[in-house]
Amino acid sequence: VRAYIGRDTAWDIEDLVKAGKKVKACPYYAVRELKTAAQLVICPYNYLVEPNIRGSMEISLKNQVVILDEAHNIEDSARDAASGSFKLEDVEIAMKDCEAMVEADVIADTHRSLAEFLSRLCNWMTKCSSGPSDYTDFNSSTRVLTGTSGLAEWSEMVFYPANYYDVKSWLQEALKEQSAAMEQNDEGFTDGATKVLSKKTSDLIGGVFSVLDFMHRKNSAYRDDYKISVVKTNERPKGGKGKVKGGWVGRGETPVFVTTITLHFWCLNPGVCFDELLDCRSIVLTSGTLSPMLTFASELEVKFPVSLEANHVIDNSQVWVGTLGTGPTGHSLNAAYQNSNTYGFQDEVGRLLLSLCCSIPHGVLVFLPSYKLLNDLTERWKATGLWSKLFERKAIVAEPRFGDQLETVMKEFYSVIGATNSGVNDIGQDGAIFLAVCRGKVSEGLDFADNNARAVVCVGIPFPAFKDTLVDLKKKYNDEKRTVKPHLLPGRDWYEIQAFRALNQALGRCIRHRMDWGAILMVDDRYGRNPRYVNSLSKWVRGRVVHYTNPNIVMDSLQTFTKEMKHMEIENGIKEDNMEVTKVKVNIKSRSSTDSCGRYDELTTSNDLDKVSSAWTPPATNFTALENRASKLANMRKADKGKNQDLPQLNTHKQLDSKTNLSVDLDSKSHLNILGMTAVAKK
Secondary structure, eight states: OHHHHOSSSOOOHHHHHHHHHHHTOOHHHHHHHHTTTOSOOOOOTHHHHOHHHHHHTTOOOTTOEEEETTGGGHHHHHHHHTOEEEEHHHHHHHHHHHHHHHHTTSSHHHHHHHHHHHHHHHHHHHHHHHSOOSEEOSSEEEEEEEHHHHHHHHIIIIITTSOHHHHHHHHHHHHHHHHHHHHHHHHTOTTOOOOOOOHHHHHHHHHHHHHHHHHHHHHHTTGGGEEEEEEEEEEOOSSSTTOOGGGOOOTTOOOOOEEEEEEEEEEOOTHHHHGGGGGSSEEEEOOTTOOSOHHHHHHHTOOOSOOOOOOOSSOGGGEEEEEEOBOTTSOBOOOOHHHHTSHHHHHHHHHHHHHHHHHSOEEEEEEESOHHHHHHHHHHHHHHTHHHHHHHHSEEEEOOSSGGGHHHHHHHHHHHHHHTTTSOOTTSOOEEEEEEETTSHHHHHOOOOGGGOSEEEEESOOOOOTTOHHHHHHHHHHHHHTTTOTTSOOHHHHHHHHHHHHHHHHHTTSOOSTTOOEEEEEEOTHHHHOHHHHHTSOHHHHTTOEEESOHHHHHHHHHHHHHHHHHHHHHHHHHHHHHHHHHHHHHHHHHHSBOTTOOBOGGGSGGGGGGOOSTTSOOHHHHHHHHHHHHHHHHHHHHHTTOOOOOGGGGSGGGSOGGGTOOSOOOTTTOOOOSSOOOOOOO
């Protein structure tokens, strides 16, 4: 690899694939060998968190330094890694696979015992799904057991007459036989392929015992950090009989539903999985949106003696941050679930976005709490004609539910932004508006630098689904465990932190580099009434928040902010051009002031600079562009001269929330309160 790629740069996946093709070798296995001697290994962090992957990759973390980037998701990843879900139909298929191995006389006693274990598991799942339920929904019912009571039932009804350790030993014996048979088949014997236990079967049984291993560790210390549930759901089949074209049911037809039974092992304590990482020398969690930071030490059960909440690289004047609780017609903008379902709220949000699109050019991102609200707003605005009014101003793009459709949508969005960078397009649009969902693909990892996002609007607060079974169990778990673990956050606090971590991730789409600028508007009257919500925002956001109650003042302030940022862009462009021209002049002088004989070159005088034609000379178009920018800036300042851009309404106490204790002495350029608003990171 070193011979083909070199030693000077890091090797990424593409480089390794190219080298593998040249030498006709597998880059995957090459990397597995190289990692033992590497000083720095970069990988998805589920490679480190999930024990099955870590074991198969032979990754040892002892005395290593582990840096987890984008660590705002580490709690969820750790819980998921210690959890598991298994469908009844998959368990039945695995049972039949083991029975087939018995018929083929491949370690018959072992596979017969595994088949009997899986048969008892099927019977137990069916019995649980038919009994009384602890949670019910319109199409599902759920029975929930604690880890202790669940393991007790398994000992009597699933493992018996064997026990946990017996079944685990049978599984290990079957896996050894599977590995040996696969090696024999790879070597190509002439007497036919050996019967092999399917990988799907071994993965299912192995997955069950991976979770059970967590529950049995340290003398079963973690068993009550789990909930074992059996969920029965009525749903339409994914294919086959009963499926109608386009998902619609015709007149006189009855939709066909199937019953699905699923066994869940839900780990409610991410510290169960994270405990295995404590052999490291150091663990560093990094992210642009770790706030609120209180939850990491309590949830992961790890002390972090050093914590840092840094400021943003941008200047205060480069971002506008505000909250708004009232719409253009005076309707309350409380985005709680009950209120967001009303037509009054949906119409008011549409009118607000239309005003915003008239004040902010280029790209506008709008984040909503759920796909349901996105669909409700889309349907309502199309019915009222507001959708067409928005489309006259900006192209409209909506985040799809399925990831395979996202690439097409992103290309469409970037295409419109690129076509409107210099002005309106052929149909009069000056940009695009992107309707997206918090916790979706758009809010997590996509880049919207510069004109791609000159404003981010977050409608509501993205709390997790209140009636979700797992969310409710996690809240109750935290409240119950606080009696023995005082450091654990109350269920309510954990619930709020999940919302603001998702919100902060969405807000971070706006500013992507040091010279970027943009506006952030949070639409919900709860921000002005609850200071705790503002304190849960990222440090770089909460120190700039101004609460508004009048949308007209918001639009005036945004227009002023946009105009000032356009001035800044032109000035920065002129400075860059001046630096470039100065650099070129220096290069010309150093190169041509004397020739090899020490004679002076008359072409190096500054007066004749525009006459020089060489590789070191800037083209004439550079000077023309510089003059155009300077002229444009002068005209903009001339047009603004004499206009009173102050907003006298902002100097009244009526426009500021009394609870925020904001000074009424506002910065005249950005209309942000930057006096006495230094944020202190609480350790």
